[in-house]
Amino acid sequence: MTTPAPLTDQIALEFRRARAQPEALFLHQQAIDEIQDRLAMVNKSFTDAAVVTDFPGVWAAAFPDAAVAPVTDTLPFGVQAHDLVMHAMALHWTNDPVGQLVQCRRALRPDGLFIGAAFGGQTLQELRACLGQAEVAVTGGISPRVAPMGELRDMGGLLQRAGFALPVADSVPLTVSYRDAWALMRDLRAMGEANALHARLRTPTARSVLNAAADLYQTHFNDGEGRVLATFELVFLTGWAPDDSQQKPLRPGSAQQRLADALNTDETKLRN
Numbered sequence: 001m002t003t004p005a006p007l008t009d010q011i012a013l014e015f016r017r018a019r020a021q022p023e024a025l026f027l028h029q030q031a032i033d034e035i036q037d038r039l040a041m042v043n044k045s046f047t048d049a050a051v052v053t054d055f056p057g058v059w060a061a062a063f064p065d066a067a068v069a070p071v072t073d074t075l076p077f078g079v080q081a082h083d084l085v086m087h088a089m090a091l092h093w094t095n096d097p098v099g100q101l102v103q104c105r106r107a108l109r110p111d112g113l114f115i116g117a118a119f120g121g122q123t124l125q126e127l128r129a130c131l132g133q134a135e136v137a138v139t140g141g142i143s144p145r146v147a148p149m150g151e152l153r154d155m156g157g158l159l160q161r162a163g164f165a166l167p168v169a170d171s172v173p174l175t176v177s178y179r180d181a182w183a184l185m186r187d188l189r190a191m192g193e194a195n196a197l198h199a200r201l202r203t204p205t206a207r208s209v210l211n212a213a214a215d216l217y218q219t220h221f222n223d224g225e226g227r228v229l230a231t232f233e234l235v236f237l238t239g240w241a242p243d244d245s246q247q248k249p250l251r252p253g254s255a256q257q258r259l260a261d262a263l264n265t266d267e268t269k270l271r272n
Contacts (some may be wrong), residue, residue, distance in 0.1 A: 002107065004197050005199065006198050007028050007093075007094075007095050007114070007147075007148070007197065007198060008093045008094070008095055008147075008196055008197065008198060009151075009196050009198045009200070011198065012196040013093055014197035016189070016192045016194050016196055017055070017192040018192075019192065020069060020190060020192030021060065021190040022056065022057065022097070022190060022260065023190075024187055024190035024191045025058050025084075025191065026057055027089070027174075027191065027234070028058050028059070028088070028089055029058065030174065030234065031088065031089055031117035031234055031236075032058070032059070032062040034117070034172060034234065034236060035086060035115050035117060035165035035236070036049070036062070036263060038115060038236065038238065039084075039115070040178075042113065042191070042208050044113070044215075045048075046083050046084040047083060048067075048081065048082045048083050048084070048109075049063060049066035049068070049082060049083070049084040049085070049086070050063060050066055050067040050068070050077060050081075050082045050085045050086070050107065051063055051066045051067075051068050051069070051086045051087075052069050052070075052071055052075060052085070052086065052087045052088060052090065052100070052104070053068065053070070053071065053086075053087075053088035053089070053090065054070060054071050054089075054090055054192070055088070055192075056070070057070045057235070058194050059086075059088050063086070063141055065108075066084075067082070067084070071093070071094065071100075072117055073095070073096065073099070074103070075103045075104070077103065077104075077106075077107035077272055078104055078209060079107065080106075080107070080108065080109045080110075080112075081109075081210070082107050082108060082112060082113075083108065083109050083110070083112040083113070084112060084113050084114075085104045085107055085108055085112070085113075085114050085115075085149065085236075086114075086115050086116070086117070087100060087101070087104055087114070087115075087116040087117070087118070087239075088117055089117075089118060089119070090116050090118070090271070091116060091118040091119075091150075091155075092118060092119045092147045092148070092149045092150075093147060093196065096162050097150075097158060097171070097181045097192040098158055098162055098269055101114070101116070101158055101159065101161075101162035101164070101237075102162045102163065104116075105163050105164055105239075105241055108240075109241065110218075110242065110243035110244075111239055111240060111241060111243035111245060111246065112240065112241040113238070113239075113240055113241075114159075114164060114237070114238065114239045114240070114241070115153070115236065115237070115238050116236065116237035116238075117234060117236055117237075118149070118150075118155065118234075118235050118237065119147075119151055119194075119231065119232065119233065119234065119235070120150065120151065120152055120155065120171050120234065120235035121149050121150060121151040121152070121154075122171075122173060122231050122233035123149050123229065123231060123232050123233045124146050124177045124188075124230065124232070125223040125231055126217060126220075126228075126230060126231060127181070127184065127185075127213075127217070127230065128145070128146045129148065129216075129220075129223075130213040130214075130216040130217045130220070131145050131146070131209075131213045132145075133213075133266040134209050134210075134212035134213035134215055134216055135209050138206065138208050138209045138212055139206070139209065143200065143201045144195075144197045144200055145195050145197075145200065146195070147195075147197060149194070149233075151172050152169055152170075152235055153169075155169050155235050155237060156169030156237070157238055158169070158237070158241040159238075162228070162239070163242070164239025164240060164241070164242075165239065165240045165243070165246055166238075166239065166240050166247070167237070167238070167239040167245060168237075168238045168247040169235060169236070169237050169238075170233045170235070170236055171233050171234065171236070172229070172233070172234045172236070173231060173232075173233045174228050174232045174233070174234065175229050175230070175231055175232075176228055176229070176232060177223055177227045177228065177230075178227060178229075178230060179227060179228075179271075180214060180217070180218060180227075180228055181213060181217035181218065182214060184228065184230050185210075210211045246257070248260035
């Protein structure tokens with residue numbers, strides 16, 4: 001059997017991450033704010049936190065007491081070493097996202113909390129559409145340019161596959177305006193999010209393709225005042241390491257009261 005090609009070119013990704021600019025990491029700050037809000041609502045204190053991230057500076061500053069680890073195929077965590085694990089804005093580039101989540105769960109003590117922040121499927125939908133349409137029009141073909149990002153329901157399913165209890169997935173859509181599509185693409189490079197797909201073109205994209213994509217973007221996704229809009233969907237995944245103290249669903253048929261009684265209504269039988 002042949003081994004399937006990986007999704008991500010890890011060498012290219014490391015190169016792009018190394019060139020990221022701190023002032024361009026505003027989406028990471030947004031994710032940090034959201035996670036801190038979620039932690040504030042949890043009636044539990046955490047003493048052994050860990051963060052998985054390719055951007056240790058910004059995340060270590062937000063969680064100074066947490067252990068910080070890079071995103072690698074094998075995470076450097078001991079079994080049940082932490083009571084809180086955060087996975088920060090990197091699942092879309094991992095070749096095995098379920099494996100990442102499984103390792104995070106194993107690193108948690110019973111009733112430990114996992115929170116992941118990741119890009120969702122709506123992210124850069126405008127740029128994806130314009131680049132695809134422009135490339136087809138100019139070259140007659142299409143190549144992968146934006147990393148695939150999971151839909152909310154699918155990402156919630158990853159938590160269940162990884163064995164988390166009480167899984168929850170929610171999203172925060174953000175709309176950011178730019179002077180033009182060129183400014184957006186420059187910002188993506190400054191974020192360390194430029195194309196690192198293994199199947200990407202290995203030659204520079206023709207200027208005619210980029211010009212056509214920028215024109216399409218300006219035409220179809222402008223704000224009416226000369227600027228263009230870009231969507232970034234932040235998905236937050238929350239799950240707990242299983243523990244006997246957690247709430248569990250009742251067995252089917254074990255209810256002590258009819259739903260009709262609780263709703264103060266009549267029960268109507270279904271017709272055959």
